[in-house]
Amino acid sequence: MKLTVYYDGQFWVGVLEVNDNGKLKAGRFIFGSEPKDNEILEFIQKNIYEVTNKLSQQVDIKISSDRRVNPKRLARQAAHELRMKGISSYAQEALKLENEKRKKEKQVYTRQQRDEMKERKRELRLQKAKAKHRGK
Numbered sequence: 001m002k003l004t005v006y007y008d009g010q011f012w013v014g015v016l017e018v019n020d021n022g023k024l025k026a027g028r029f030i031f032g033s034e035p036k037d038n039e040i041l042e043f044i045q046k047n048i049y050e051v052t053n054k055l056s057q058q059v060d061i062k063i064s065s066d067r068r069v070n071p072k073r074l075a076r077q078a079a080h081e082l083r084m085k086g087i088s089s090y091a092q093e094a095l096k097l098e099n100e101k102r103k104k105e106k107q108v109y110t111r112q113q114r115d116e117m118k119e120r121k122r123e124l125r126l127q128k129a130k131a132k133h134r135g136k
């Protein structure tokens with residue numbers, strides 16, 4: 001699991017990447033203003049469970065072999081990740097899939113609500129028409 005906090009130009013955003021046996025799930029959490037260390041720890045202790053439970057879309061990633069890494073190479077990799085701004089392309093793809101899924105769910109929901117509203121209006125029109133003819 002990896003949490004990356006960065007400034008996207010408007011808000012401070014935390015991207016949570018969960019790697020589970022070659023499958024990567026990613027979720028976003030918007031902090032708003034610049035988070036302090038204790039706010040990030042509080043997020044990890046309290047809200048991280050909610051964010052991980054909402055994740056359903058996953059992306060296949062390449063698993064690197066678990067062999068011993070040279071300490072100098074490891075230090076270079078850590079420095080590279082600190083220099084990197086933003087998130088990995090796998091995480092971006094997972095976030096994109098998650099957003100598309102939510103968009104489709106919302107479209108289905110709004111279509112259903114619109115159809116129900118049309119049906120209600122139709123029933124009201126029919127009731128009014130019957131009420132007009134009832135007195136004659």
